[in-house]
Amino acid sequence: MANHTDSLDHLFVPVRQESGEQERISRPALSAFQDSWRRLRQNKAAVISLILLGIMIVLAIVGPWLTKYSYAQTNYSAVYQNPSADHWFGTDKFGRDQWARIWQGTRISLLIAVLAAALDLVVGVAYGAISALKGGKVDNVMQRIIEILIGVPSLIIIILLMMIMKANIFTIMVAMSITGWVGMARLVRAQILKLKQQEFVLAARTLGTSNTQIILKHLIPNTIGMIVINTMFTIPSAIFTEAFLSFIGLGLQSPQASLGVLIHDGFQTLSSHFYLLLFPALVIVIIMVAFNILGDGLRDALDPRMRK
Amino acid sequence: MRRYIAKRIVYLVLTLFIITTATFFLMKNLPGTPFDEEKLALLTQEQRDQIYASYGLDKPVIVQYVNYIGNIVQGDLGTSIYYTGQDVKDIIVDRIYPSALVGLQAILLGTVIGLILGVLAAYRHNSGWDYAAMIVSVLGVSIPNFVLAALLQYYIGLKWGILPVAFWESYDSSVLPSIALSVGVIAIIARFVRTEMLEVLQQDYIVTAKAKGLGQMAILSRHAVRNSLIPVITILGPIVVNLLTGSLVIENIFGIPGIGSLFVDSIKTNDYATIMGVTIFYSAFYVVVMLLVDILYSLVDPRIRLGSGRE
Amino acid sequence: MSQSLLEVRDLAVAFRTYIGEVQAVRGVSFDLNKGETLAIVGESGSGKSVTSKSIMRLLAKNAKIRSGEIRFEGENLAAASERRMQSIRGSEISMIFQDPMTSLNPTMTVGKQIIEVLKKHRKLGGAEALAKAVELLGLVGIPSPEKRVKQYPHQLSGGMRQRVVIAMALACSPKILIADEPTTALDVTIQAQILDLMKRIQEETGTSIILITHDLGVVAESAARVAVMYAGIIVETGTVDELFYEAKHPYTWGLLASMPKLHEKTGELTAIPGTPPDLMFPPVGCPFAARCPHAMEVCVAKMPEYTSHSETHSAACWLQDPRARKAAAATGASLGGER
Numbered sequence: 001m002a003n004h005t006d007s008l009d010h011l012f013v014p015v016r017q018e019s020g021e022q023e024r025i026s027r028p029a030l031s032a033f034q035d036s037w038r039r040l041r042q043n044k045a046a047v048i049s050l051i052l053l054g055i056m057i058v059l060a061i062v063g064p065w066l067t068k069y070s071y072a073q074t075n076y077s078a079v080y081q082n083p084s085a086d087h088w089f090g091t092d093k094f095g096r097d098q099w100a101r102i103w104q105g106t107r108i109s110l111l112i113a114v115l116a117a118a119l120d121l122v123v124g125v126a127y128g129a130i131s132a133l134k135g136g137k138v139d140n141v142m143q144r145i146i147e148i149l150i151g152v153p154s155l156i157i158i159i160l161l162m163m164i165m166k167a168n169i170f171t172i173m174v175a176m177s178i179t180g181w182v183g184m185a186r187l188v189r190a191q192i193l194k195l196k197q198q199e200f201v202l203a204a205r206t207l208g209t210s211n212t213q214i215i216l217k218h219l220i221p222n223t224i225g226m227i228v229i230n231t232m233f234t235i236p237s238a239i240f241t242e243a244f245l246s247f248i249g250l251g252l253q254s255p256q257a258s259l260g261v262l263i264h265d266g267f268q269t270l271s272s273h274f275y276l277l278l279f280p281a282l283v284i285v286i287i288m289v290a291f292n293i294l295g296d297g298l299r300d301a302l303d304p305r306m307r308k
Numbered sequence: 309m310r311r312y313i314a315k316r317i318v319y320l321v322l323t324l325f326i327i328t329t330a331t332f333f334l335m336k337n338l339p340g341t342p343f344d345e346e347k348l349a350l351l352t353q354e355q356r357d358q359i360y361a362s363y364g365l366d367k368p369v370i371v372q373y374v375n376y377i378g379n380i381v382q383g384d385l386g387t388s389i390y391y392t393g394q395d396v397k398d399i400i401v402d403r404i405y406p407s408a409l410v411g412l413q414a415i416l417l418g419t420v421i422g423l424i425l426g427v428l429a430a431y432r433h434n435s436g437w438d439y440a441a442m443i444v445s446v447l448g449v450s451i452p453n454f455v456l457a458a459l460l461q462y463y464i465g466l467k468w469g470i471l472p473v474a475f476w477e478s479y480d481s482s483v484l485p486s487i488a489l490s491v492g493v494i495a496i497i498a499r500f501v502r503t504e505m506l507e508v509l510q511q512d513y514i515v516t517a518k519a520k521g522l523g524q525m526a527i528l529s530r531h532a533v534r535n536s537l538i539p540v541i542t543i544l545g546p547i548v549v550n551l552l553t554g555s556l557v558i559e560n561i562f563g564i565p566g567i568g569s570l571f572v573d574s575i576k577t578n579d580y581a582t583i584m585g586v587t588i589f590y591s592a593f594y595v596v597v598m599l600l601v602d603i604l605y606s607l608v609d610p611r612i613r614l615g616s617g618r619e
Numbered sequence: 620m621s622q623s624l625l626e627v628r629d630l631a632v633a634f635r636t637y638i639g640e641v642q643a644v645r646g647v648s649f650d651l652n653k654g655e656t657l658a659i660v661g662e663s664g665s666g667k668s669v670t671s672k673s674i675m676r677l678l679a680k681n682a683k684i685r686s687g688e689i690r691f692e693g694e695n696l697a698a699a700s701e702r703r704m705q706s707i708r709g710s711e712i713s714m715i716f717q718d719p720m721t722s723l724n725p726t727m728t729v730g731k732q733i734i735e736v737l738k739k740h741r742k743l744g745g746a747e748a749l750a751k752a753v754e755l756l757g758l759v760g761i762p763s764p765e766k767r768v769k770q771y772p773h774q775l776s777g778g779m780r781q782r783v784v785i786a787m788a789l790a791c792s793p794k795i796l797i798a799d800e801p802t803t804a805l806d807v808t809i810q811a812q813i814l815d816l817m818k819r820i821q822e823e824t825g826t827s828i829i830l831i832t833h834d835l836g837v838v839a840e841s842a843a844r845v846a847v848m849y850a851g852i853i854v855e856t857g858t859v860d861e862l863f864y865e866a867k868h869p870y871t872w873g874l875l876a877s878m879p880k881l882h883e884k885t886g887e888l889t890a891i892p893g894t895p896p897d898l899m900f901p902p903v904g905c906p907f908a909a910r911c912p913h914a915m916e917v918c919v920a921k922m923p924e925y926t927s928h929s930e931t932h933s934a935a936c937w938l939q940d941p942r943a944r945k946a947a948a949a950t951g952a953s954l955g956g957e958r
Contacts, residue, residue, distance in 0.1 A: 008917050008920070008921065008942075009942055010916075011915065011916040011917035011920055011921075012915050012916070012917055012937070012940070012942045012943050012945070013915055013916055014913075014914070014915055014916075015908070015914040015915055015916050015918065015919055147319060148319055148322050148323050148326065151319065151320070151323035151594075151595050151598065152323060152326065152327055152591070153549060153552070153590060153591055153594045155549075155552075155556075156327075156331075156587055156590055156591065157327075157330070159575070160330075160331055160334045160335075160583075160587070161334065163334070163575060164334055164337050236450065240452050243452055243454075244452065244454070244557065247454050247557065248556065248557070248560065248572055248575075249576070250575070263452075263454070263455065267454075267458055270458055270461070270462055271462065274462070277455075277458065281455045281458075284452065284455070285447075285450060285451050285452075285455065288449075288450035288451070288452075289446055289447065289450040289451075291450075292446050292449055292450050293446055296446075511721060512716060512718060512721035512722045513721060513722055513723055513724040513725075515677060515716065515722075516716065516722045516723065516724075516784070516787075517724070517735075518677055518708070519675060519677060519708055519709065519713065519714040519716075519788075520708060520709035520713075520735060520736045520739065520787065521704075521705045521706060521707070521708035521709035521710060521736070521739055521740060522705070522709075522735065522739060523705055526739075530727075530735075531724050531727075534726060535724065535725075535726055538726065609726065610725070610726055610771045610773075611725055611726070611771070611773050
C-alpha cells in the first residue's frame with residue numbers, strides 16, 4: 001500500500017482547469033428532424049419499401065417507353081401470348097402488350113391516388129386548421145358538420161357518384177375526395193388543438209411572439225409530420241378504391257389502362273391465362289405494401305416517445 | 309349518458325336523412341332507365357305513361373321525394389323494378405342470411421386470430437413472432453380482397469377442389485368467402501392489438517405488478533391483455549365497414565346471394581328502388597353499429613363509465 | 620449493535636444502448652439495518668433508482684448487473700433465479716414508485732389490486748382477502764375503506780392513491796420497503812402526510828425502509844442514515860446529523876448549499892456549476908472533479924478511496940487524505956465543511 005500511494009504524492013496539487021470545461025456537453029445534440037431521419041434509415045423494412053416505391057415510380061414513368069408497343073395498340077395475330085422476349089409481360093385478348101399496359105396503368109392509378117390525396121390534404125388541412133384556430137362557435141359548427149359526415153359510409157357515396165358521372169381521372173379523383181377529406185380534417189384539428197394548449201405555445205406568447213409566427217414556427221412544423229403520415233396511408237386507400245371501382249365496372253374501362261382495369265380484365269381469364277392477373281396483382285400489392293410499411297416506419301420515426 | 313345517447317340518435321337520424329336525400333337525387337340523375345329500352349319502344353306512349361305512373365315516376369321530382377320519405381318512415385322501401393313487383397324490403401330480408409353468416413364468421417375468425425397474433429407480437433417484441441405478425445398484418449391490409457379472393461378461388465377451389473368455389477349450396481360454400489373476408493380483419497386487429505399492448509407494457513402499473521411478485525403469465529393476462537383489449541372495441545366500427553365493402557366484392561366473386569351482390573346487381577340494372585333500399589339499409593346498419601360500439605366502449609372502460617370525477 | 624438486513628457489495632450495473640454501454644452504477648456498497656430508514660440521495664442520473672431496482676431485480680431488459688453482490692439474509696439476490704425473486708417481491712421486499720397516477724392499473728379496483736398480492740403470497744381467499752384489504756386501507760389512513768376498496772384509481776386523489784400503493788406494498792408485512800421518490804409527484808402538504816405515514820408504519824411494524832430521493836428536506840424529515848450518490852458511486856455515507864452538520868465531500872457541500880433556506884434572505888440560489896459526466900465513458904478519477912472547486916491533479920487521475928470519520932461516517936474524497944492537508948497548507952487554500 002505504501003508503495004503505490006508514494007507515487008501519487010506529487011499529484012496533491014490544485015488542478016489546472018480550462019474555463020468552460022464544466023459546461024461542455026459531451027454528445028452532439030440532434031435536431032428532431034435529424035433524429036427522425038436517422039431512425040427511419042435504421043428501419044430496414046421502411047428503407048426497402050422506399051426503394052421499391054422509387055423503382056415502381058420510375059418504371060411507371062419510363063416503363064411504357066421501354067417497349068415499342070403502345071398500351072392501346074391491338075394486334076390480333078398475337079393474342080393471349082405468354083410472357084416472352086418480345087412481350088415481356090405477354091399479351092391480352094386483343095393482342096395488347098401487357099408491359100406497356102401495366103406501367104401505363106400504374107401511371108394512371110398513381111396519378112389518381114396522388115391527386116385524390118392532395119385534394120384531401122388541401123381541403124382537410126384547411127378545414128381542420130380553420131376550425132381549430134378560430135375556435136369557439138365557428139369550431140362548434142364545423143365540428144357538428146364533420147360528426148354528421150363521418151357517419152356516412154364513404155364507399156357508398158363514391159359508388160353512387162361514379163354511377164352518375166362518366167368515369168375519367170378527374171371524376172374518380174373528385175368522388176374519392178368528397179368523402180376523404182373528413183379524416184384529415186379531424187386529425188389536423190385534433191393536433192392543432194392539442195398543440196395550442198401545450199406549454200411551449202404559451203411560452204412563445206409570453207415572449208411576445210405574434211400569432212402568425214406561432215402558427216408558422218410552432219404549429220405547422222409539428223403538424224406536418226402527422227399530415228405526411230396520414231397521406232402515406234391515404235394513397236394506398238385511394239389506389240384500392242380505384243381498383244375496386246374498376247373491378248365492379250364503375251371505374252375506368254378498357255381500352256384505358258389502370259391497375260383496376262387490368263385486374264378486372266385479368267380476372268376474366270383467371271383459370272386460363274393466369275399471368276394476365278398475376279402481374280397487375282403483383283404490382284398493386286407491392287405498391288400498397290410499400291406505402292403501408294413506409295407509413296408505419298414514418299409514424300414510428302416521428303413519434304417522440306420512441307426516441308432512444 | 310342518456311343525453312349522449314339522445315344526441316347520437318339525433319345525429320343518426322340526420323345522417324340517414326342526408327344519405328337518403330343525396331342518394332335519391334343522385335338516382336334521379338342516373339343515365340339510362342330501369343326499363344328495358346327495346347321493349348319500351350314497342351309500346352304506345354299511353355302505355356308508357358301508364359307504366360311510369362304505376363311506379364310513381366310521372367310526378368314532379370319533389371313530390372316523388374316527399375312520398376318516398378313518407379314511405380320510408382312507415383317502413384316501406386318501395387317496389388323493385390327489376391324483380392318485378394317484389395317489395396324491396398322483402399328482397400333485402402331474404403338476402404340477409406348469407407351475408408350475415410359469412411360476415412359473422414369472418415369477424416369471429418378474424419378477431420380471434422388477430423388477437424392472438426397481436427398479443428404474441430407485442431409480448432415477443434422484435435422476435436420472429438413479431439415480424440411474422442407484422443408481415444401478415446401488412447399483407448392483409450395491402451392485398452386487395454378481390455385479389456385474395458381470386459387467388460383462394462383459383463387454388464383452393466379450382467385446382468385443389470377442396471371447397472366449393474361459387475354459389476350457395478351448402479354450409480361449405482361459406483367457408484372460402486369467410487376466410488377471404490377475415491384476412492382484412494386479422495390484419496387490422498393484429499396490428500392494433502400489438503400497438504396497444506406495446507404501449508401497455510411500458511406503463512408503470514406493469515412494473516408495479518412485477519414488483520408485487522406476480523409471474524409473467526399473471527401480469528400478461530390480468531393486466532396487459534385486459535387493458536389492451538378495451539380499445540379494440542373502438543376499431544370495431546372500421547372493421548364493420550371493411551366487411552360491408554368487402555362483401556360487395558366477395559359476394560360477387562363467389563356468387564353468394566347476399567346483400568352485397570344485390571347492391572351490385574341493382575346498380576348494373578339501374579333498379580332505382582332497390583339501390584335506394586340497399587343504400588339506406590347499409591347506412592342505417594353502419595350508423596347503428598357505430599353508436600352501439602361507442603356505447604359498448606363506455607360501458608367497458610371504467611374510467612369513462614364512472615366519469616372522471618374524484619370523490 | 621443492529622443487524623444488517625441487506626448488504627450490497629460492489630454493485631455494478633450497465634445499460635446496453637444502441638450507441639454503447641452506459642455504466643449507471645459503478646461499485647456501490649452499503650448496508651441496511653433492521654428497522655432503520657436509509658436515504659439514498661442524488662440527482663437524476665446518479666444511479667440511485669437503478670441501484671434500488673437492482674435489489675428487486677426489476678431492471679429493464681437491456682440492463683445487466685455486471686458484478687457485485689446483494690446479500691439479503693444471507694442470500695445473494697443478484698444471482699437468484701427469477702422464480703425465487705418472484706417469491707421475494709411483494710412479500711419480503713416491496714417497492715413503491717414515484718407516480719401514483721400511473722402506478723395503479725386504471726381498469727382494476729384498488730381492492731382487487733391489493734388482493735392480488737395477498738392471494739399470491741399469503742394464499743388468502745375471497746372474503747378473507749377482502750377483509751384484509753379493507754383493514755390495510757384503514758391502516759394507511761384512508762377513510763371509509765369499505766367503500767374505497769371497490770373504487771377505481773381515478774376516483775381517488777393523488778395522496779390517497781399513494782396510500783393505496785403503500786398499503787399494497789405492506790400487505791404481506793415485508794422486511795424491507797423500497798420507496799423510490801414516493802412524494803415527488805405530490806403536493807407539499809400531502810408529502811408531509813405520506814412521510815408521516817411511513818414513519819408511523821415503521822414504528823409499528825419495524826420495517827426497514829430505503830428511501831430514494833433528490834430532496835434533502837425529505838431526508839432530514841425521515842431518514843436515520845444517508846448515502847449520497849453521484850455518477851454511479853456513493854460519495855458519502857453517514858447519519859443524518861453527520862451529513863448535515865459535518866459533511867466531508869464537496870458534492871455534499873454543494874447540495875447543502877443549494878437548498879433554499881426560508882430564514883435567510885440571500886440573493887441568488889447557489890447552484891453547482893456544470894453537469895454530471897457522461898457515464899458511457901466514465902472518468903477514471905473522481906467523477907466530481909470537473910465541477911469541484913477544490914480539485915487536485917490526483918482527483919482527476921485516480922478514484923478516491925473511502926476515508927472513515929466515524930463508525931457510520933465515510934466519504935470518498937482525496938481531500939480527506941493527509942497529503943491533501945499538507946498541500947492546502949502550502950497554498951493557503953481552505954478545506955473543511957463549507958455550508
